[in-house]
Amino acid sequence: MAEEVVLFGVWASPFSQRVKTTLTLKGVQFKYIEEDLNNKSASLLQYNPVNKNIPVLVHNGKPIVESLVILEYIDETWEEYPLLPRDPHKKANAHFWAKFIDEKFLPGMRKACWGEENEREKAVEEASELLQLLENNLAEKRFFGGETQFGMVDIVANVIGLWLGAFEEGSGVELVTRDKFPKLCNWIDEFVSSSITKESLPPRDELTLFLRKRFGSANHVSK
Template identity: 50%
Template sequence: MADSDELMVFGVWTSHYSRRVELALKLKGIQYQYFEEDLSNKSPLLLKYNPIHKKIPVLVHNGKPVAESLVILEYIDETWKNNPLLPQDPYARAMSRFWAKFIDETIVALALKLRAGTEEEQKQTIEELRKHLKVLENQLEGKEFFGGDRIGYLDVMATVIAFWLVVAQEAMGGLEVMTEERFPILYKWIGRITKIDVVNEWRPPKEKLIEYLKARFASPKSV
């Protein structure tokens, strides 16, 4: 990043949406200024830079705001060419985008349903979630990372599974959605990414995240 560049990120430490933006920047070695938001009392700057959705994350580059995490990730990759996250091949890029949407629109959406509904509905959600996690796991077959032999765009997206879903299971009293026995390939991938220094420096503190999630699960109205 040029010395004249000004880069800001507005986020929430518990949000995998904003944390994935930070990870992308860290993987590229880009310096930025971080602003932690209180979503119950949003800052004037957040409302200024994202007046449409009024949500995090927002990246502001030289005064120009970019919202929505998937859009931000692509902006980062296109603006700073070092350590590319997305594949260069057009088909591989399209497939990375497809699976990224699959993670957000299917896996994350189902995981969010775990805290609501009856016990029977929760069981059905777990079974459906396992089915889709297995589909995603198949994309890792024979590879070190989703991106191939190095961490990439889809790996950044999938950290929600490694560092949020796994922790959420513990926070919900040992709820068993995914285990190493059921998903050996995913767990080997988790082992690999946790050996990457940048990822370990970035990952949310486990105990602190468990405490936050326990409070959230106990109070449906909590932020």
């Protein structure tokens, strides 16, 4: 009997797209269902009654929610193309940086680009400090996951690979330049041009327009 894998998501959500990227990397066949968060489907509410948000992965009828949890579930369920190292310390380090991106960098990026105008200068400075930590973490590596392939942190860092540029363009705030962050810029170039990630990323111009409209009124970002 064939496995049934269904992903509920939103095209402009980095959290949805990181799950799509991971399933694609693993060669997992899945059905994608686009959600309207202003008119959530009965299925989404059934599978995620707690926070009623995307992404939701349904595997053989059983739901898994929250993107970082979903990524780890996928990695443990399908062995092809492992995202996390086996070494416990390296695995813990990957979890740390994945959470750093979601809990520290993403809010900082949003505040720098679309926060209160009188707090913008300080927010940009703080976001730059977070970017410097990520630049330092890359060190001489090609990817956050090492030299040979994307890993968990690279997938989670899609918010830097595409969404950061769309945030910058949409808001007119510049955070990343090659002079300040050469390693991150090299990583971004490779991330957006890779055949591995390209099919999971939304068009940049459409994403920028979406973000301009959204952040005029919305403040919640799903995980």
